[in-house]
Amino acid sequence: MKKTLLIALTLGVSVAATSTMANTVDPETDRQQLVDYFKAKSPNIEFQEYANGAYIYSADKYAQWEAAEEFPPYLDAIDAGEAAWNKDQAVFEKCFGSDVSKIRPQYPYFDESTQQVVTLEGAINKCRTDAGLKPYKWKKGTLAQVSAFLAYNSRGQKIDVKIDSEGAKQAFNEGRELYITPRGQLNLSCAKCHTYNSGRMARANTLSPNLGHTSHFPVFRAKWQNLGTLHRRYGGCHKNMRATPFKAQSKEYRNLEFFQAYMSNGIEINGPGYRE
Template sequence: MKKTLAITLTLGVTFGATATLAAAIDPETDRQQMVDFFKAKNPKIAMDAYVNGAYIYSADAMAQWEAAEEFPPYLDAIDSGEQLYTADKAVFEKCFGTDVTKIRPKYPMFDEATQKVVTLESSINKCRTDAGLKPYKLKEGDIANVSGYLAYQARGAKIDVKIESEGARKAYEDGRKSYITPTGQFGLSCAKCHTYNAGRNARADTLSPNIGHTSHFPVFRAGAQKLTTLHHRYLGCHENMRAEPFEAQSDQYKNLEFFQAYVSNGLEINGPGYRK
């Protein structure tokens, strides 16, 4: 109990840090505190299970999800993504190489040349525009299907986000700040729901944990019957919080993805995921 309390208090200090204190943040220490917090909060849940999101909190929900995964409803979207990728294969291979299993694990990453975070979806569109092709629309549709195809090909690979420069650390801290800062009419933060209250219900939905959150995107939403990207989910969350959302693939959302992916280092990619 004392160990659990100590971890909780330590995390509380870390996530309540002011901008001045944030300058001293070590990302790896920060990540380990997050992992320790979730281990202490739910000691019976194996860390590698966190890739399954909110389903880990209910045996019944997990059974229903496993049944849905026997005949995944997102297979048509993956097929569409493969067709789109194959149609412009020569272009994509110049950008990403010939091994499609190695593309998704590279992202998100910090580009030292531009001093910005680069996501898979932003790289897909840059690859297209550099070759004179039209970019895909962001959030859903073709961009989500191609991303989903590449995620499916990379299943089992480990998330391994690198922070090896001051610029990358600042991007991590910016994403972390977005995660912990209350916003919107309800005064909520991402951390309020997805760290401190993960596993609890918000209306009819169980709040998913921050750990592993990026592992299963893009996600097939049963209600929408299509794949949607992680940044589309960020937009939806901000709207639910009655906050002004940022644009998909904005620096704010890229940095938030960078932060979330880094704290999930070591977990397996298992996208695309299925969610109700």
């Protein structure tokens, strides 16, 4: 049982965990095994480099990405996010405090009172609706801009998701199950692309590693020509699998984010990012 996920991924097999099986998974053991797997897979890649996504697998792609980051296309989005924050600053500070550099690292987390995972974007909109303000639209636009502003001010701080209750462990396991379970007409899982086949090509694109996945969101994608949230990307991935995506900020995607963020504990936040 100890090496169930690691062995499955090493063999390139996506395994659907049963409830009994999932409840036996120790999150920290699971996380360390994933780190060990990527170390064995790519021994020359340093742990912190996984924040840079698929670019770590190609020197040419990495150089192109570094050049793009000199004058990144998301700078206007950060400015727009700051303006939106300042517009409703009193409301936001009541929810999050006045130090914008301390907000992003607190998310996602498991709320013991509601027994639900809370994401940054979910907390932003809840803050607004609790104050009688109109929520931002999910996935892109002002919500992504405010999230980018907060991520930018938290760069260099490390992901540090806590799992210290049975409820949090269950949320982790549900996110883990979604990650490793094949879905859609193509019968693909997140794990098959982003763990076992990370670094390989899917058409013209290099598949990014699960490790560090949440560190650089929201991202400006060349394909989108604008900024998008992690849950927007989840939906796009499921469409690529020819599976019906869940709604942004659904329980399923919040738990998936919780699982992925925990697995990337110790990696520095470097959002927002630029991706192809």
